[in-house]
Amino acid sequence: MKYLQGNYQIMHKQALNRDVYSMIMHCPEIAELAQPGQFVHILPKGFSLRRPISIAGIDRKNGTLRIVFVIKGKGTQAIANLNTGDYIDVIAPLGHGFTLMPEAAHVVLVGGGIGVPPMLPLADYYKDKATVISGFRSFPQVILQEDIEASGARAICCTEDGSAGAIKGFVTTPLEQLLSEGADAVFACGSLPMLKAVTDVCMRNHTYCEISMEERMACGVGACLGCACKIKKEGQEQFLHVCKNGPVFNAEEVCW
Amino acid sequence: MKYLQGNYQIMHKQALNRDVYSMIMHCPEIAELAQPGQFVHILPKGFSLRRPISIAGIDRKNGTLRIVFVIKGKGTQAIANLNTGDYIDVIAPLGHGFTLMPEAAHVVLVGGGIGVPPMLPLADYYKDKATVISGFRSFPQVILQEDIEASGARAICCTEDGSAGAIKGFVTTPLEQLLSEGADAVFACGSLPMLKAVTDVCMRNHTYCEISMEERMACGVGACLGCACKIKKEGQEQFLHVCKNGPVFNAEEVCW
Amino acid sequence: MADLSVHICGVDFKNPIIPASGVFGYGREYEEFYDLSELGGIATKGTTGQKRTGNPAPRIAETPAGMLNSVGLQNPGIDYFIQNELPYLLKKNTVILANIAGSTIEECAEVAEKLDATDVHMIELNISCPNVKQGGAAFGTSCDMAGQVTAAVRKVTKKPLIVKLSPNVTSITEIAKSVEAAGADAVSLINTLLGMRIDIHTKRPVLKNNVGGLSGAGIFPVAVRMVWQTANAVKIPVIGMGGVTSGEDAIELMMAGASAVQVGMAVFTDPYAPVKIIQQMNDFLEENKIASVQEIIGTVQPW
Amino acid sequence: MADLSVHICGVDFKNPIIPASGVFGYGREYEEFYDLSELGGIATKGTTGQKRTGNPAPRIAETPAGMLNSVGLQNPGIDYFIQNELPYLLKKNTVILANIAGSTIEECAEVAEKLDATDVHMIELNISCPNVKQGGAAFGTSCDMAGQVTAAVRKVTKKPLIVKLSPNVTSITEIAKSVEAAGADAVSLINTLLGMRIDIHTKRPVLKNNVGGLSGAGIFPVAVRMVWQTANAVKIPVIGMGGVTSGEDAIELMMAGASAVQVGMAVFTDPYAPVKIIQQMNDFLEENKIASVQEIIGTVQPW
């Protein structure tokens, strides 16, 4: 694994809704290395711990990375306060991303809420071989549907209250449907209950599934053992680390 | 004593030399109350303790106060990073200022280095009845001589190395001279050794002298008893407080 | 408006926020900013038998997310306090906690006895001041001494007696249990951690006393832990403090087990801190539809 | 270039900066950033007799100017360490401090004995980890136990033995004297302070272990005080740590009496922290025309 630390300039900042921001930073060396499913570890000014944020776009030609994040607490608030032209302190690219399957005929990408952004680099990779199911609470939370369509992937948007998208309800409804029609793999990111539900659907349908997990982090590089995640490998439960062994894990191996 | 806390806008910022800044803030309520020798207690962003800075100008008509400060550590650095238009968090006016003597015929104001700025409001008050002796290490440190002259007071500038001003050497040389010619009072601010030397000269010449003292502060309002200063009153030594009983004390009463 | 009132040892507080001893003097200086009646209570500067001058300056040093102080127990003495400060404070329509200290058990008892004859609402016995060489800290770091001084003070007063504990100990629960057994009606914690800073240019400790008490946001996690441990170890109420700077912090300490919360050095950063914290607590309770702040005391659910 | 070398228990360090145990793994992850040979030394993650899984997550909580951790002693066990990590580390041209821990005296001795047969430079016996229920902390908070475990380890190894002390005690100097008497060649301090945070929205402690160890800039004043007290209480060298984030901090700890300085969580904020600190120390020494860093050890002049 290769990663760097540096201060990189923000080229573009955009509010996707009241709480969610998209930022593009110029970091050619990192963009060169970055893979879908990896994350950047951002130091908000004045804080002592960094914040992990998934990579939501990789543009090697322009040497940029994109991130999309929701303001959750003081750290993400501080990052959201940065403006175009400001510099952002990151360590990246970190972690073990999604498996890329050049041979796959059809993959399903499932994102829930702020779990949708990490699906974008995958959509860019699989293009029209991917269907992206995005789930949101309600209309105001819906983000990135145009970006998915621009990638060439098929976009299915669900909202719990039916206020937007084709489907009222959870992501599992279209997922069941798609898997019954056959898919090579499922890649998912979202809340724990959603990931659990997606894993269940995949296991029932005997479809390979990878999910992106979250845990509180310190170092972000695998040194401090802070971000433990219980993983079952060859029948044995062990603590692996989200920042190094993950954030993407084989869904079957995760101990819930 | 009456004082306020608030966030006030910086109307003007100027570098007087590499390390010394002048700032003017719009705070009509405070300007209305402020007296020469009082100070403002500034909270640099991100710090937990405020920084005491003397008032270097009071403009009631425009509702502004001026401060002049040197970058000493991280707190004053943070204040110096503020720009015109930014807001500054202050509690002011604080402390017990210099005695104003409307009847005085001639007073001598002595400032050493960053002790010169608090002399300005006194110069504005006494005008041509004041002589202001300023002492600096060398030419690059010289500040505020035009401001003193603009007040109508006479300005005598000393530098230790003779690189600027009329006098090569310490402030005590012209002070001895002036006191031998007679003066009603001396008001001084500067380093401890300078204040001690000035006090000695005054006591030898039987001239009333007030000096502005410094001490590390927490509350700034007299509640925490942090800024103790040993003062002898009626033969008894006691700890008074720089922020409330001072910063200006009768030089004879200070226990060195 | 949520119900912010709390009741400790039979005393009614309109809200749980109390400026801590030593940061608020006798309240006069902060009356310039707001009405003291807005506060749940006020803990007054530590008072001893005789007038004390405290330690030489510098007494203050800044630290990351906190500060050190070595004020020591500078105060005008109990007689002056009772004559010149207390009557004024008692008119302010807020609970007055008279914080007391002493170098000897006898001194503590003497001061408490004098207070017993006044209308002060509560006595907070500080057995933990790290800035007094002759014994102050020793009381707070030995179960035996802590119990003895508590018992001696208990004997001379019927006032609700809060004993203020030092965090500079291996087991704060042992000390708490020992003062509970000796008759304390409540405990308050934490006092400051013992710390030091050195000016590397002069090679001198920043504080003339060499060491001083560390307070501020940096120590908040230690306060939460000790309040939680102590609330689980004793039956008497716990008053929490140490690094509280927001309503959320105060809520967190109360969930850990505090019945009320003192606010110390946050007052220096923002003189309005105590009243803002009261407002923020109210906002949190309203947003979460909690009718009374009493409902949250000790509600943390450990794993 | 000032002379930054220090010498502790007969071991030569090219500079006094050592990433602290637990924050640096076995160094591999930070080799992406710089050459490990730039460091004075490396303290490895605490190793026990058998493989351990550590505590459940969450194990990390942010605090003002610091963090809590409850990693516990997750590690692959001493045999794995000796076979798979140590040989690699020993090639890195820096001093390796093998940090060890155990639930029992026997376990500590067993681990030390195995290390004695290796080429590791020093053993750092952690008697202070607050995150292990079965005894870890108890060793560090009792003079008697601290002495016993030190003596047992001393018996099985000729390697320079550093004993790492807990700050969660009434008197760190008593513990230090007791491990000195039992044969320690040096002491290192401070380990983390015990702290806690609660998520007020879920009423759950942020850490699954409920409590955890507080480190970071917020505890620096406590570290300075304890290093100063300990350096004055024992004759063996003191290795200082706790909240160091800059070269100035490291200088301050050395003036307080530390012969070398470990850097912990600052590495999380900035992976380059240790090498920047080395550079900043050099700059300070040059500016102040101090030829060797050894000249500043213990030079604080108390009032």
Ligand SMILES: Cc1cc2nc3c(=O)[nH]c(=O)nc-3n(C[C@H](O)[C@H](O)[C@H](O)COP(=O)(O)OP(=O)(O)OC[C@H]3O[C@@H](n4cnc5c(N)ncnc54)[C@H](O)[C@@H]3O)c2cc1C
């Ligand atoms: C691998 C990974 C990828 C992520 N990708 C994204 C993303 O693309 N977009 C996005 O909006 N969010 C993402 N998150 C979650 C994001 O890291 C948290 O929302 C953020 O750290 C919260 O910081 P805060 O200061 O705003 O909140 P606070 O609650 O104030 O943070 C306090 C502490 O808890 C940690 N923390 C809080 N929530 C989380 C969480 N869910 N996961 C890990 N640490 C947490 C913080 O990092 C900080 O140390 C990701 C998390 C992980 C682990």
Ligand SMILES: Cc1cc2nc3c(=O)[nH]c(=O)nc-3n(C[C@H](O)[C@H](O)[C@H](O)COP(=O)(O)OP(=O)(O)OC[C@H]3O[C@@H](n4cnc5c(N)ncnc54)[C@H](O)[C@@H]3O)c2cc1C
């Ligand atoms: C009444 C009064 C009036 C002052 N007026 C002026 C002025 O007009 N212009 C000016 O440049 N300076 C003035 N000072 C000094 C100024 O307060 C300090 O230079 C400033 O606090 C340093 O802060 P820092 O964060 O930059 O330095 P640091 O050294 O990083 O500060 C660390 C801590 O020490 C305190 N401290 C350090 N030096 C002093 C000092 N000399 N006096 C009090 N506290 C100190 C700081 O407030 C802070 O709490 C005055 C001080 C006092 C007491």
Ligand SMILES: Cc1cc2nc3c(=O)[nH]c(=O)nc-3n(C[C@H](O)[C@H](O)[C@H](O)COP(=O)(O)O)c2cc1C
């Ligand atoms: C300047 C200062 C003076 C203090 N004086 C006293 C005192 O006289 N008696 C006492 O019991 N505590 C005293 N304390 C301790 C505080 O009451 C409180 O326990 C401690 O500061 C922790 O709270 P904080 O982090 O909110 O400041 C003092 C604290 C400070 C900062």
Ligand SMILES: Cc1cc2nc3c(=O)[nH]c(=O)nc-3n(C[C@H](O)[C@H](O)[C@H](O)COP(=O)(O)O)c2cc1C
């Ligand atoms: C995540 C983490 C893990 C730690 N693990 C250990 C350990 O295994 N053994 C040990 O002796 N100390 C351990 N420590 C304590 C540090 O070595 C150090 O003593 C402490 O963090 C204080 O230094 P700091 O404030 O610079 O971080 C750990 C600290 C952290 C933050």
Ligand code: FES
């Ligand atoms: S955050 Fe340090 S190991 Fe994952």
Ligand code: FES
């Ligand atoms: S700074 Fe609090 S009394 Fe002066």
